[in-house]
Amino acid sequence: MHQTGSSRIILKTMQFTDISGQAWQVECMGCAIADSTVTPPAGGIIAANDSCYLHQDPEAPLEGFLVIGTNRHVESIMDLRRDEYDDLPSLCRYGRQLMDLTPEIRSVTLIQEERSSHFHLWLFPWYGWMMAARAARVIYETSQRPHRFTVSEENGSGIPSSR
DSSP states (O other): OEEETTEEEOOOOEEEEOTTSOEEEESOHHHHHHTTSSOOTTTSEEEEOSSEEEEEOSSOOOTTOEEEEESSOOSSGGGOOHHHHHHHHHHHHHHHHHHHTSTTEEEEEEEOOSSSSSOEEEEEEEEHHHHHHHHHHHHHHHHHSOOSOOOOOBOSSSSBOOO
């Protein structure tokens, strides 16, 4: 059971296996990392402040996929207290700076989704090989779409007319 403000949340026990093969059984992965019940693989907690912690994603075997979680059990960025909200950018910036040390990481996407019961922010790395694969897929998918318009004569307005 977890407290969030004045409400109490009852969570079911979940089981997961991290990327190192360690099996864990916890009510909330975020709380278990915050209270050191679960140690994230690949270095544990990389950095922390009063409200948040930064670590490698424990379930995705992608080097540099970082996660920022909160010490307090909250579900959304909208549930953060002002002090927690103010602590978030410093860890986000630090994590992003660490990712810059890996030259193969070309860009980073920040994601905060609310499907989880514990707030976390993903710092998802985009490697060159991923961007190339994504570009190839877009080109393939675009080439497979039926064409709706074909260029014919201009209709006097400078806009091609459709057939």
